[in-house]
Amino acid sequence: MKPAPFVYFAPQTVDEVMDLLRQYGDDAKVLAGGQSFIPTMSFRLAQPEVVIDLNGVEGLAGLREVDNGLHIGTMCRQRTVERSPLVARRAPLLAETMPSIAHPQIRNRGTFGGSLAHADPASELPAVVSVLNGRFRIRRQRGEDWVAADDFFISLFETAVGPEDLLLEVEIPDLAPGSGWAFQEFSRRQGDFALVGVAVVLELEGHVCRQARLALLSVGEGPVRAHLGEAALEGQPMGASLLQRVAEIVAHQDIDPPADIHASKDYRRHLAEVLTRRTLSQAVARAAAD
Amino acid sequence: MSTTAASNRHPIRLTVNGEVHEREVEPRLLLSDFLRHDLRLTGTHVGCEHGVCGACTILLDGAAVRSCLMFAVQSHDHEIETVEGLGTAEALHPLQEAFRDTHALQCGFCTPGFLMSLVPFLAEHDDPSEEEIRHALGGNLCRCTGYQNIVEAVRLACRRQRQGDAHGLGEGAVPGEMS
Numbered sequence A: 001m002k003p004a005p006f007v008y009f010a011p012q013t014v015d016e017v018m019d020l021l022r023q024y025g026d027d028a029k030v031l032a033g034g035q036s037f038i039p040t041m042s043f044r045l046a047q048p049e050v051v052i053d054l055n056g057v058e059g060l061a062g063l064r065e066v067d068n069g070l071h072i073g074t075m076c077r078q079r080t081v082e083r084s085p086l087v088a089r090r091a092p093l094l095a096e097t098m099p100s101i102a103h104p105q106i107r108n109r110g111t112f113g114g115s116l117a118h119a120d121p122a123s124e125l126p127a128v129v130s131v132l133n134g135r136f137r138i139r140r141q142r143g144e145d146w147v148a149a150d151d152f153f154i155s156l157f158e159t160a161v162g163p164e165d166l167l168l169e170v171e172i173p174d175l176a177p178g179s180g181w182a183f184q185e186f187s188r189r190q191g192d193f194a195l196v197g198v199a200v201v202l203e204l205e206g207h208v209c210r211q212a213r214l215a216l217l218s219v220g221e222g223p224v225r226a227h228l229g230e231a232a233l234e235g236q237p238m239g240a241s242l243l244q245r246v247a248e249i250v251a252h253q254d255i256d257p258p259a260d261i262h263a264s265k266d267y268r269r270h271l272a273e274v275l276t277r278r279t280l281s282q283a284v285a286r287a288a289a290d
Numbered sequence B: 001m002s003t004t005a006a007s008n009r010h011p012i013r014l015t016v017n018g019e020v021h022e023r024e025v026e027p028r029l030l031l032s033d034f035l036r037h038d039l040r041l042t043g044t045h046v047g048c049e050h051g052v053c054g055a056c057t058i059l060l061d062g063a064a065v066r067s068c069l070m071f072a073v074q075s076h077d078h079e080i081e082t083v084e085g086l087g088t089a090e091a092l093h094p095l096q097e098a099f100r101d102t103h104a105l106q107c108g109f110c111t112p113g114f115l116m117s118l119v120p121f122l123a124e125h126d127d128p129s130e131e132e133i134r135h136a137l138g139g140n141l142c143r144c145t146g147y148q149n150i151v152e153a154v155r156l157a158c159r160r161q162r163q164g165d166a167h168g169l170g171e172g173a174v175p176g177e178m179s
Ligand SMILES: Cc1cc2nc3c(=O)[nH]c(=O)nc-3n(C[C@H](O)[C@H](O)[C@H](O)COP(=O)(O)OP(=O)(O)OC[C@H]3O[C@@H](n4cnc5c(N)ncnc54)[C@H](O)[C@@H]3O)c2cc1C
Pocket: A029, A030, A031, A032, A033, A034, A035, A036, A037, A038, A039, A074, A100, A101, A102, A103, A106, A109, A110, A111, A112, A113, A114, A115, A117, A118, A120, A122, A123, A124, A125, A161, A165, A166, A167, A168, A191, A192, A193, A194, B050, B051, B052
């Protein structure tokens, strides 16, 4: 269980990182918190020839307010996001989600952007950043791009960050007034990867849903948006029977969850239904209290 | 690309339990192996080597992290605390005393990891609920005790900390407060 040999670089600027990525291309990988990357190297599932450590690079770990929300630097530690009063105030859904990611010892080192760039379908942040309409700032070999969440997550462990690109930061826009939000997941033990998780943001006008964003984790190849469930909510007055109907649509039409040693397909559907119903009612209650 | 083993070594300088060490390391050397094999600090245990068991937990600049999920070369210029820095056989750290007093260990393999995870927790919690304690222990596995007495040990250590009694408080290094 030891990583294969590699050549190590510890650059100090983004420009140096970009030069190294251009020079070594596919042979190189960037190292963020290492909490997913180092285990895969120890298992020798990954054997990069060159490792570019981002931990000493200037300007990647900021967390700041902008006019319309927050900008979170890719190297901002998950624990920092979890404990930030700024995040609690401007992105409460994010603050509520952070403790569900692994354990404090992992979050002390694991980074916000690392989790998103890794795009494990069982991870919380891709689903949550999707319903928050997050945007991703990516440095390319030529210039920079802002990419919307819907275009960022492509497939299993695959994102809009190409092999010679670097994720720089993530924008988390403020919620519209009158929004409710919720995140819930089920795992066998706190800190384990969840069997199913649901994130939701609802924009209400009185009792009527103007816009719904719903995403699930651990049920597909990435964060799975529940488009049918969202459509069934939009334009409708909120009520218990509607929320139950939407939960059934999500569990039986929007997702086609995998079966593995942790849970069968049916059990995952069941969890998706229960968690969708619960998160929706919590979001409705929060929107009403807003 | 090719590099010879000889050229692929990096000088590092770090502080471990208050002592400065300078070494040359191959980049692929895990911090856990560096502590155990290069510095002979074998109190840091290695169970799973992929981040799941918590036996290798140390303090990096005062924060609990897995030493099997870091490369030694990344510890350059940082401060590390291992279980060896907590207390001595004569003057145990209050957490170690509480573990002993409540029988919170059997084989002891997991204990260094639990202790290092709990040092920052104790610094931040005076009177934690049982749920808070169990969450704090969630990142460490124990195959022997069934956890009950570990929860008990944390309670006892917190109670003694609140009372500020003479059970070794103030002795041994307090990580995060070193210069
Ligand atoms: C025991 C254990 C339990 C865990 N449980 C959970 C859990 O419940 N939920 C969860 O979400 N996660 C969990 N994790 C994973 C953890 O959250 C990781 O921290 C996270 O997935 C990856 O972040 P990192 O900063 O460690 O990235 P790394 O491991 O360093 O990198 C991950 C990948 O992303 C790439 N990458 C990183 N940053 C960038 C960037 N800026 N630009 C381009 N590419 C980049 C790397 O090249 C690598 O391929 C767990 C990990 C462990 C060890």
